[in-house]
Amino acid sequence: MRQANGRAITVNGRSIHVEESGHGTDVVLFESGQGLGRASWDPVLPLLADRARLVAYDRAGFGRSARTDAPLDLDDLAADLVALAEAVAPDRFVLVAHSMGGLVARLAYQRLAPRLRGILMVDTTPETAPAFDAIDQIARRVDRTLAIAQPLVRSRLVARLLSGTARRVFPTDTYETMLAEDFVPAGLAQTRREFRAVAAAVPRLRAEPPAPPGCPTVLLSADRPRRGGERTHPALQEHQRRWTETLPDGRYETVDAGHFIQGERPDVVAARIRELLDRS
Numbered sequence: 001m002r003q004a005n006g007r008a009i010t011v012n013g014r015s016i017h018v019e020e021s022g023h024g025t026d027v028v029l030f031e032s033g034q035g036l037g038r039a040s041w042d043p044v045l046p047l048l049a050d051r052a053r054l055v056a057y058d059r060a061g062f063g064r065s066a067r068t069d070a071p072l073d074l075d076d077l078a079a080d081l082v083a084l085a086e087a088v089a090p091d092r093f094v095l096v097a098h099s100m101g102g103l104v105a106r107l108a109y110q111r112l113a114p115r116l117r118g119i120l121m122v123d124t125t126p127e128t129a130p131a132f133d134a135i136d137q138i139a140r141r142v143d144r145t146l147a148i149a150q151p152l153v154r155s156r157l158v159a160r161l162l163s164g165t166a167r168r169v170f171p172t173d174t175y176e177t178m179l180a181e182d183f184v185p186a187g188l189a190q191t192r193r194e195f196r197a198v199a200a201a202v203p204r205l206r207a208e209p210p211a212p213p214g215c216p217t218v219l220l221s222a223d224r225p226r227r228g229g230e231r232t233h234p235a236l237q238e239h240q241r242r243w244t245e246t247l248p249d250g251r252y253e254t255v256d257a258g259h260f261i262q263g264e265r266p267d268v269v270a271a272r273i274r275e276l277l278d279r280s
Contacts, residue, residue, distance in 0.1 A: 033099030
């Protein structure tokens, strides 16, 4: 069974739930993707417990962090990441970010740069990708769908049906934690807020991209497309590769997995984190 001790840390006036595991002088901080919290890193953490202190957390509004009705934008989420890093990783550390968490990490980079030993991006999407070309329309469509699902997930049967991908990919105890904390009305409400925040941020990010990471950076790209994304997947991977090539110390790597690489191939994720730690 999943057993982890957590604590609440106040960052920017918000109560954030943090779980720490592993041991050592090195630190790895994990930023989750959209709609999920700290539990999404469960498959990776045991593989690194002997190498570093591992910190995973729930963004505001998710999991065991305090619920919020505030319309937080991506800059707010990046500010929370910076404040959390200052609280749990006072020295240099490796940052790992999945999916939308990659945008949060990139916005936080400027303030974290002096202390970052490396960044691992797990199937993150650059704002230049065609997937964001119609982000306003996509956001409205997703919001309508989640608005319908939000009250229905009070039924555990419905919640299980709507979270089938997570159920297939993650260990049972991890999935049950997600089911109890993330696939609930409040969790879907926060997912809707974050999707709107992404839609609002993309035009600005395209016009004024964040400063590229100067530290060693690895981007792991899922080789298997998401359902319905088969046609656009090659273009997505091309933009991931191009973005990595703009970095002074970047590396692009495809992985035989779906979007949740950390669930399907935690060994690859852990291996790249070890490499970043060893390089430093």
